Every structure is written in structure tokens, then in C-alpha cells.
Amino acid sequence: MQAKKRYLISLLTGASLVLLLYFGGVPGPAPATSRHERTDTEEYNAHVSPRQKREVHASVYRGKRCRMDSCFDFSLCRRNGFKVYVYPQQKGEKISESYQSILAAIEGSRFYTSDPSQACLFVLSLDTLDRDQLSPHYVHNLKSKVQSLPLWNDGRNHLVFNLYSGTWPDYTEDLGFDIGQAMLAKASVSTENFRPGFDVSIPLFPKEHPRSGGERGHLRANSIPPFRKYMLVFKGKRYLTGIGSDTRNALYHVHNAEDVVLLTTCKHGKDWQKHKDARCDKDNAEYDKYDYREMLHNSTFCLVPRGRRLGSFRFLEALQAACVPVMLSNGWELPFSEVIDWNTGAVIGDERLLLQIPSTVRSIHQDKILALRQQTQFLWEAYFSSVEKIVLTTLEIIQDRVLQHTARSSLMWNSHPGGLFTLPQYSSYLGDFPFYYAGLGIKPYPKFTAVIHAVTPLVSQSQPILKLLVAVAKSQYCAQIIVLWNCDKPLPAKHRWPATSVPVIVIEGENKVMSSRFQPYESIITDAVLSLDEDTVLSTTEVDFAFTVWQSFPERIVGYPARSHFWDSNKERWGYTSKWTNDYSMVLTGAAIYHRYYHYLYTHFLPSSLKNMVDQLANCEDILMNFLVSAVTKLPPIKVTQKKQYKETMMGQSSRASRWADPDHFAQRQTCMNKFASWFGGMPLVHSQMRLDPVLFKDQVSILRKKYREIERL
Secondary structure, rough: OOHHHEEEEEHHHHHHHHHHOOOOOOOOOOHHHHOOHHHHHHHHHHHHOHHHHHHHHHHHHOOOOOOOOHOOOHHHHHHHOEEEEEEEOOOOOOOOOOHHHHHHHHHHOOOOOOOHHHHOOOEOOOOOOEEOOOOOOOOOOOHHHHHOOOOHHHHHOEEEEEEEOOOOOOOOOOOOOOOOOOEEOOOOOOOOOOOOOOOOEEOOOOOOOOOOOOOOOOOOOOOOOOOOEEEEEEEEEEEOOOOOOHHOOOHHOOOOOOOEEHHHHHHOOOOOHHHOOOOOOHHHHHOOOOOHHHOOOEEEEEEEEOOOOOOHHHHHHHHHHHEEEEOOOOOOOOOOOOOOHHHHHEEEOOOOHHHHHHHHHHHHHHHHHHHHHHEEEHHHHHOOOOHHHHHHHHHHHHHHHHHHOOOOOOHHHOOOOOOOOOOOOOOOOOHHHOHHHHHHOOOOOOOEEEEEOOOOOOOOOOOOHHHHHHHOOOOOOOEEEEEOOOOOOOOOOOOHHHOOOEEEEEEEEEHHOOHHHHOEEEOOOOOOOEEEEEOOOOHHHHHHHHHHOOOOOOOOEEEEOEEEEEEOOOOEEEEOOOOOOOOOOOEEOOOOEEHHHHHHHHOOOOOHHHHHHHHHHOOOOOOOOOHHHHHHHHOEEEEEEEOOOOOOOHHHOOOHHHHHHOOOHHHHHHHHHHHHHHHHHHOOOOOEOOEEEOOOOOOOOOOHOOOOOHHHHH
């Protein structure tokens, strides 16, 4: 009996103690990490009420079930297409440099509208990038500020950008305000909280990340076999306690100081010496022996472990350096995972299998390594090299959801030139673009459409345009000729044009401006466009040869008059030269062949500011087209053989010839070069020293053995 009483008393005492502990009646020992972090956090947590904690939880999870069909109003996009409105900046509100870059990218894009009634998507001017309460960039009272916006509508059709969320010690994905039904473009987002087909995962990028353009990838040549000095490297902080510490704390187990170099340091933060462990001194000494940049550029694989948050700056650094990222961040929704196939550009590891990582990467075949490395360069340059590209990729992904019938295919997103330069509104068939012929096993249509730009009235039957028209019409590859009438005088009568074996279509240019020569006219029925100025002097043989060359390079500009650019270090600006040298970077569209898709891209991709500049100057349209094509292809144009006498100054005394002698004309082209380079975020033009001549050109053999024999007689 006494034994039963003692048993019951012990049981009741134990249960009471458990209940006291559960409800906080008996304070337990404070976690060791609380003394290791900022006192600001302790003060903040001490003043957070249970109600506030519930609100935080609700703000993260209330809209978790949102999808495009339930939390997005498609009717706003049907009226005016996919347009994006940015709220005007409120007085007194500070905006970080990174968020200014994001807003500038949107306002400079073809999606932007200043009229909210035309908008399909809305972006806040309130800075939401850094939602860590301990950050100096944290915007206070954001909840009330957002709720007071007249167009907020519980976040419907809104896009919220965020790089940092939550704070020590748990770094949750709380933004500190209720986003309602808004979409999130968020870095370090977990698969648990990511809403597929609604949110967009973006990369974590530093404040120094270029606003536009950005540096190219660091891979300059493919080495075969594709191995470097190191097999696997990492250099970064090690967290002694708290979230994100486990993986980095274990890296020393696989570090061998030979081909696997994984370095961590405890030396960060003000009080690191107070909390260092037994390994810190040794780790710090080893850490200081290696230069991070040297490791990055001389390693085959780069480890990308999670930090405090799931994302890491190491991710973008590895991509740019052509060091294949080895992801070690379980639960991270990788950037732009909706459209990018990361299995082709990275190795996805598991934090729980850290010890197997070295053997895993060693087992990857060299052919696969080469393919992975090349894909890192494509992905970096297509989507990640600037803030502008990150923002535009985000908007294009959302547009594909809104306009599902014209959404890009996975191949468009994951192969050159990428989704930003492949506009699906042009066509849903890959064979209509100049980039996919080889992959599809097809060739472009074996004919061209000549587009002759006419700006002077037709007063004589001996004018160069008529001779040019006859010569082009005799080409075996000519399907039709379009005369674009940009002259102020009325269209000539039909009988004024010479009789030809191919159709001649005369159309009036839109508003009689220079950019109209690159309009995507429906009457252009061939893949190839032969662009010609009215006073160009070309023979039929020259036309035939140029088109034959273009068929092997359908994504590039192929033609005759070449020009070049250079950097003027004295004036610190780009220069334009027409001197005949051994290299060039442009082929002028006064006598050039290119794919008709570039007409569509010129019209619908380039901003109106650049096209308006061209139209106002009546100049530089050919330079702008070269900028565009080189930006897309990352390649130079191709110059083909021409007769020695071919110079613009010898074309006869037409209006075009007089423009070349005008010093203002040349000065305008210098100005255009720098204006275009500014918008592209750098100089996309690429120099080349290659000129393609016919087989046996100038060889000492019988002229009868040469296919393009007429070229040598000119």
C-alpha cells in the first residue's frame, strides 16, 4: 500500500513539473547562442508579444495556397498586355542602392507603364529587400504603409522583391508585414514556403552587383580534359552555433589541402575570440594561406553550402568563374527553378551526405564536366550577370504564366541565347528563330527577301536604285524585292520600276523614319533579309556569294561594308571608325544579310528611347542593329569579299553619299556608340579579323575553275 502511495506521489510530482516547464513556470537555461549574438536581438525578442508572434506566423503562411488561378486577376492583363507599374516614391522614404537598381530595371524595360490603369502587375516603391530587423536598411512600419496604398487590394497582382528575411536566431522567412495575395520574388526561399507557379526564386546578389550589362563569364577557352588545379574548393565563414552551422562546421572532415580545399574561419563579428572553439586557430591559419580568387578560377567544382539563410553569394561567384557549383543547401528552391534545368549547370548535393561529395564529383566524366562548365557561362550571362537581367527574367517568367499560349519552351530557356532574347510572341515554332537550326536538323529557307531603303525621289532611269534592283533580281536566291519608300515625295508610278523576274513590292515606311526599315513587315516571307541602301553598288555575283555564306551563319549579320569601334582613353569614351583596317566589329546594313527575326527584336525588344534617337538623327540605325545582334549572339558579324573600289564616297553624288562627307554625320555616330553602350550596360560589339572569300579566290588558276569568277573581275 505504502509503495503504491509513493508511486502515485512521484507520478503526480513529475507530471506537475512537466506542466510547469511547458507553460514557462520554471525558466530553463538560456541557450548558449543568446550571449553570442547582438544585444539588439535580445531586446527585440524580449518585447515580442505572443500576439505579434502569431501575426508573424500568419503573414508567412496565410497566402500559402495562393496560385495564379486563385490570387491573380488575369483580366487586368487582357486589356493592355503585360504592363508593370511602379508606385511613385514617397517623400522621406529611403531606398537602398540595390532596390533602386531593381526599380530602374523595371522602369527602363519594355514592360513599364506610368499609368496604373494600364498595368497588369504592380511593384512597390517601398524598399522590401532587407527585412532583417537588425539591418540599417530595415523599413519600419511597413505593414501600415503598404495597407494604406490605394491600389494594394490585399496584394493582388503585386510583386514583392526580397533578399533578406527574418533575423537571429531562427532567420524565418517572415517579411514583417502581411503580403496578402502578392507574389514573392525572393532569395533563399525554401521549398516548404515556395508557392510553385506563383512565387519566383531569385539569387542572392551583393549591393555591388552591376545594375546592367555586367561582366562576361571568366571561361575564355575550353581546356581538354577540363580539369583544373583543384577538384573542389570553398572559402567562407564558419558559424559556431545556431542555424546554418552544422554543414560548414563539418567541412574540415573532407578537406585534404591538396585537390579538395575547404576553408572556414571563425574570425568574423566583434566578439569572435570570446566564443571560439578548439579548431578556430588552426582553421584561421589555414584560411589565410589561400587566395579566394585564385582558388575560384583554378577549381573544377565549387562547394556552395548554406549560410545562415539557404542562399549564398558563393552561388553567383561560382557561376561566373565557370566553377561548377556543388549545391549543399537542403530545401533551397534554386533561382528561377521554374524555367532553368539546374541539372545541366550544377551538381545538387545533400547536406546529410557531405562525406560522399568528393567521391561523387570525382566520378563525373570529363565530357559531363565540360558541358556543365559551358552551361554555367550561358546561365551567368543570360540571367545573372546584372540586376537588370535578374529582374527581367523574373518579369518574363510571370509573363509566360499570364500568356500561357505563347510561353517559352524549356529549350528556349536553357539554350543559347536564352529566354530574354527569344520572344515567344514572334513564333511558337523553334524553326522560325535563327538559333535552333542545327539542333532541329533543318536549314533556313533557301531564298531571301531584298529590302531596299529609298529616301530620294525617282527622277531618272539611270539612278543607282534601279541598277541595284535589276542586279538583285537576277540572283538565283532572290524570292522578292521590297522597296521601302521613305521619301517625302509620292510613290512613283508602277511603270517607273524596271521589269523583273521576281515580284517587286513598294510600301511606304511607317512615319517615314529610319527605324521603319527594320519593321517586321508581314510581306517578308523568307528567313533571310538582304538589307540595302538605295545607292549601294553590288553585282549579282556578290549577292549570291553573300547569301551562300549567310546560310552557314544564319544567326549573324553577313555583308560587305565593315566598320569598327575602339576605346578612346583620352576622352574616356567609345569611338567609331570607318578606316580600312585588318579588323572590324560591325557590318553596315546598307549591304548585309541577316535573319528576319532581328526585325522583330529591333522593334519589340529595344526601348523607344534608342529608336527615337535614331529617328531624330536619321542616323545610326545600322549601328544599333549591330549592337543588338552582337548582344544576342556574343559573336562578331561576318565580312565577305568585295571589290576594291567599293567605298561609300565613290557611290555617286546621291544624298547618301553626301551624308558620308558630312562631319556632323560622323560626330552623331560617335554619340550613338556611347548612348547604345550605356543602355546595353557595356560594349556588346566583338572584333573579328575573319573575311570569307570564295574558294580559289585570287588563286593563280584558270578563271573557269572558279564559281564566283565575276567577283575577281570587279
